Amino acid sequence: MTTKDNGKAPTLKQFLQVVPVGPNEWESVYGGCVLALCVSAAFASLPTNDAGRIYDVYSVLGTFLGPTSTKTKLRFTVEDIRTTKSFATRKVEVWQEFPDGNGSGTTSRRRTMIQLVDFHVREPATSVLSGMTYSKRPLHPESCCDDPDALISQDQYLTENQTSAISKQFHHVFPLFFRYLDMKPIPESMGVAKALGLNSAVRTSQDDLPLQQRTNAHWWRIKEVKGGGGMLTTPGERAAAVAFFDAVSAVSTLEFSLRFFSPPNPNEWLLHEQHTENAGMGRTFSTGRVWDKDGKCVASMSQQSIMRAKAEREGAKL
Known part of the structure; x- marks a missing residue:
């Protein structure tokens, strides 16, 4: 295909x-x-x-x-x-x-x-145990305190908070974000402020936190195109869209585990928060979670990725 x-x-x-x-x-x-x-x-x-x-x-x-x-x-x-x-x-x-x-x-x-x-x-509703419906909250309260409709878009955030060179580079490295998704960044998250590492010199409110507590967070949903196209109607399409967004990255993933806790609906706003947990032996281990607007965690993805020093990467292959 x-x-x-x-x-x-x-x-x-x-x-x-x-x-x-x-x-x-x-x-x-x-x-x-x-x-x-x-x-x-x-x-x-x-x-x-x-x-x-x-x-x-x-x-x-x-x-x-x-x-x-x-x-x-x-x-x-x-x-x-x-x-x-x-x-x-x-x-x-x-x-x-x-x-x-x-x-x-x-x-x-x-x-x-x-x-x-x-x-x-x-399962039928009668088989669900009383009190056994719960989920983890985002790592940082700022990740879910704002109404996504009230936040500015990813493009506007870059224009207002990054240089034109950083904004151009962000569009070049992450073009699929802008093609398929509406995105509203959480300004308090480190990944947003630093443009996913493209502007690492920026100071953020999370700089003094341990590395494992620093986050990257966005609200996102499928972009509706003129004429009503773009909406995802089947469970397979919706799950695949979450898999796509949860895995888009500038690093090389080795293996991953994506788990769904309830059927997601990416036609509506979903919150995605990422953080790293471990690193060593040339690899990193990171986790991303997805919540709906009601604060229910609908999916979680962990992945190990290759991490090499710059000098060792020249001419190297996976």
Whole structure:
């Protein structure tokens, strides 16, 4: 599957149906794009009209086996590991074919990602224990104290608080944010003030906190395009959108664990807060969580990423 260039930016709903290989300087597909497409593939394999059962995704565990190129098609294989009255599990693999480089015209096949996706058939309300509906709050109160409709947009925040050079660089490094999402940054979070590390010299209210307590936080929702397009209608589309946003990053993710606690609705405002927890041995471990406007945590994602000193990165490969 590949995108079609019709001169118009595709909606996120169209993005979830193709491989959004938007240009970047590394000629690699963003990890969140591949993750979202795998989730969509898993949903597409579920039984239909199965005695009225509703399958809710609750766990997505995956490993990046190598960079995914923008230069060749992606192929997805989905294996039915189990399908029972209460659960379904799918193994999803992403494959690409690459020229061998010897001029013979032959190609080699390589996996770039593998996922295990688990679904739980929705339980009747009578089976939910009284008092057993609760969720963790954001790390910092500032993350959820404001009405997102009253906050300024990501673009306006950059214009008012960063130099034109930083704003231009932010658009270049994170173009998919502006193409598919409405975003309202939380000004008190360190990641916002420092433009996700592009302006590290800025002083913030979180500078004196331990590293593990510093945050990056935004409200976000799917961008509605003129004519009503862009809204996501199926559970698979909505879960894939959360997977996409939760994984978009400038670092190289090694493995991740994405868990859903209730079906998210990214057509409405969702709060995303990120923080790091551990680092060492050339890797970092970070967590991001997503809340709805009612303060209910609907999803959580943790991931380990590669972390190398600048001198060691030159010419290095994963």
